[in-house]
Amino acid sequence: MNSEFIIAVHGLVLLAHRPDGMASSEEIASNVCTNPARVRKVMSVLRKNGYIETREGSGGGYRLVADPQSITLASVYRALAAGSLAPGWCSGNPEMDCVVGSNMQDVMNAVFCGADQQLEAYLETITIGRMLSQIEAKAGIP
Amino acid sequence: MNSEFIIAVHGLVLLAHRPDGMASSEEIASNVCTNPARVRKVMSVLRKNGYIETREGSGGGYRLVADPQSITLASVYRALAAGSLAPGWCSGNPEMDCVVGSNMQDVMNAVFCGADQQLEAYLETITIGRMLSQIEAKAGIP
């Protein structure tokens, strides 16, 4: 799985956890354990999808605008990791003079297409709000 | 997805397609579009799992011994690509002085664990035999 997906989910949960729903790229980066530039790149995509809004300039940062319960991991997945299940690598070759070798790409592709749908369906059942609840439950009963 | 998984599936389908169920590492490699050493490494795992047997020496190669209909992609996945869905990368840090940052790994891990099970369940529904049928159907009705 794409690590940008992880940064996005972690970032969203963090924002949802903040009472005012705000944090700067540096705060998020240190919480996620990566660098601010990477966070900004990911958050930029989330903004384009309407989950957060950004305030540039001094005192700026990111702020959650969507309801945590309404943001599913599937939508985050679609936004920045879609099709990451299928490998870059592809066996066979359509030009090949062999029934198996020449048709494998198509068939394999269909398999991964189905797998991707299955994965999305699963991610559809998990929301940012639910993840936050789980974390808060863990912290509440140490 | 692990590319060894692809090599394995492609190799198994190729063997199933052969009337005598045999092929050398070089034949498989050229069909899959990779090199023989890589194929041998993958086939070695498949042998240990009982799907194929190997004949060393001159005129040797690999031969399918299991029924193509009985080999599911899930079992191939478990054999050489298990857990490949979860990323090497992990956000957060349990030592961290933040409720979100310190618990994220656990929660994220649970998500990927579930996703992996979902994926396996899907792969359980696809067999080598079925893939071969699909390929043969494509070739039969051009």
Add this chain to the structure above:
DNA sequence: CGCAACTGTAACTGATAATATTACAGTAAC
């Protein structure tokens, strides 16, 4: 205004993982 603190991007660098290559010992057929 002018400075300080942010975001938005892109280019560059370094680290890490994936793949290919090479090599050679072991084994079986002829």
Add this chain to the structure above:
DNA sequence: GTTACTGTAATATTATCAGTTACAGTTGCG
């Protein structure tokens, strides 16, 4: 004993990913 294979490991080579740096654009505030 020679030829044609597998098994396995070591070693390049290449591609991918993450970190870093840089700088223009934006906003808040003294």
